[in-house]
Amino acid sequence: MxxxxxxxxxxxxxxxxxxxxxxxxxxxxxxxxxxxxxxxxxxxxxxxxxxxxxxxxxxxxxxxxxxxxxKLENLNEVYVWVKQYRKIRATRFSSLKSMVEEVDESQSEKVFKKSKKDKKHKKSKKKKNEKSDKRK
Amino acid sequence: MxxxxxxxxxxxxxxxxxxxxxxxxxxxxxxxxxxxxxxxxxxxxxxxxxxxxxxxxxxxxxxxxxxxxxKLENLNEVYVWVKQYRKIRATRFSSLKSMVEEVDESQSEKVFKKSKKDKKHKKSKKKKNEKSDKRK
DNA sequence: AATTTACGCAAGTATTTGCTTTCAATTAAA
DNA sequence: TTTAATTGAAAGCAAATACTTGCGTAAATT
Missing domain, CATH: 1.10.10.10 (Winged helix-like DNA-binding domain superfamily/Winged helix DNA-binding domain)
Incomplete structure (x- = not known):
């Protein structure tokens, strides 16, 4: 931790x-x-x-x-993160048309990139000794 | 805790x-x-x-x-909470006109009510034995 | 039938959290 | 100047957190 x-x-x-x-x-x-x-x-x-x-x-x-x-400007980080999933949910239940309309505004392409720059789950810290799941 | x-x-x-x-x-x-x-x-x-x-x-x-x-519907709770402060910030730097426009959409009147229904800071749990700040 | 796979549960551990009490420092007020 | 008020800092503690290893179970594969 x-x-x-x-x-x-x-x-x-x-x-x-x-x-x-x-x-x-x-x-x-x-x-x-x-x-x-x-x-x-x-x-x-x-x-x-x-x-x-x-x-x-x-x-x-x-x-x-x-x-x-x-000085709540930094709440923007939360706002942005949460908002992207509002979009995803919205598009899931709406027509393709509105989906296309919203796509450029939502940063949905960031969804998977995020993991990379996040401090946690540091893929390299100890080189994952055997993935802890493989029976040795 | x-x-x-x-x-x-x-x-x-x-x-x-x-x-x-x-x-x-x-x-x-x-x-x-x-x-x-x-x-x-x-x-x-x-x-x-x-x-x-x-x-x-x-x-x-x-x-x-x-x-x-x-099933991210519950993120709405976060969205609503964060959003109210976007409004407050926004109105702080914008004209009165836009403030009036936004007021009905933001639940800004809930800002202080929230404390009541929150699980933490339970005002009644042990009746605050001397407020821990008053020099005895 | 034997083995492998996917998974949850439980026990154990180290670190963090949220809190308290005690103290010392600074500013204001008597 | 003595006293009171406002605060941070430090030490200590119990509970929570995030994680691990080990094991059991049930479903798929061989």
Whole structure:
């Protein structure tokens, strides 16, 4: 396993999504955020750190406070990934005509390329000693 | 911690996303999927199980094989959540006119309600013994 | 019938996660 | 200046995660 710290990971946690929901409208400081949840301020701080590392939040130091500001552009990665499958589903149940219409907008040709540049499932790390399935 | 097994969690793992990428176009059996990755067949099986539990895949038993079939309707939950912030961002930088136009389509009024029905941050579980922040 | 294939299940392991408590640092307020 | 408030950082912990190996079962192949 390796430390995953991408946007998909960031929004996987319901608390972090709730934090995003909270900050989305206006900047909030740590204490105000923590008050909304049942966990300790430190736990929230850690979530904020993760969200910041994933570039979903910006911090603005204001005296002894820290204002967290939503910066949700990076959610685009998620949007794009999910959206392509909306297209696929849509085309599956619609006419060929609409399929052709949508094809250029959806990045459906990327579907299989993706695996290559993804950090995980690193095809070369240990040269797959016997595929672990072949009876030796 | 509690077992999280929702769509957001399901797609948080890059291997699982790659599996979805793979199955999206046509049904595939376990072995064929496992061949694409560097991890063992059993590891893939576990991912498939998780994806199935999250209702993103269907299984079709075919003799000794198991065909996994994409059933990505549940990605809608993710789509909707992410999309609302696209709207918010969009409106932040656009004119009031376009904001008014988009408002009815985006479920922006749900932004703060969400926290209520979310499984995590259970405001009532142990009645927050002193908020853990108040110096005792 | 014997073997191979496709697969799930279970046990075991290392790492990560999400959390807590304790502490120290800085800023503001009395 | 003393005290309170806002915060991060560090240490520690239980549970979850992602993975492995080993085994059993049922279906196809020989």
């Amino acid at each position: 390796e430390l995953r710290r991408d946007v998909f990971h960031a929004i996987a946690d319901p608390t972090r999504r709730a934090i995003i929901d909270l900050i989305a409208c206006q900047p909030v400081n740590v204490k105000t955020i923590a008050k909304q949840f049942d966990v300790s301020r430190q736990a929230i701080s850690l979530h904020l750190k993760i969200l910041t590392e994933c570039n979903l939040l910006n911090v603005e130091e204001r005296g002894r406070e820290r204002l967290y500001i939503a | 509690e077992l999280r097994r929702d769509v957001f969690h399901a797609i948080a793992d890059p291997t699982r996303r790659a599996i979805i990428d793979l199955i999206a176009c046509q049904p595939v059996n376990v072995k064929t999927i496992a061949k694409q990755f560097d991890v063992s067949r059993q590891a893939i099986s576990l991912h498939l199980k998780i994806l199935t539990e999250c209702n993103l895949l269907n299984v079709e038993e075919r003799g000794r094989e198991r065909l996994y079939i994409a």
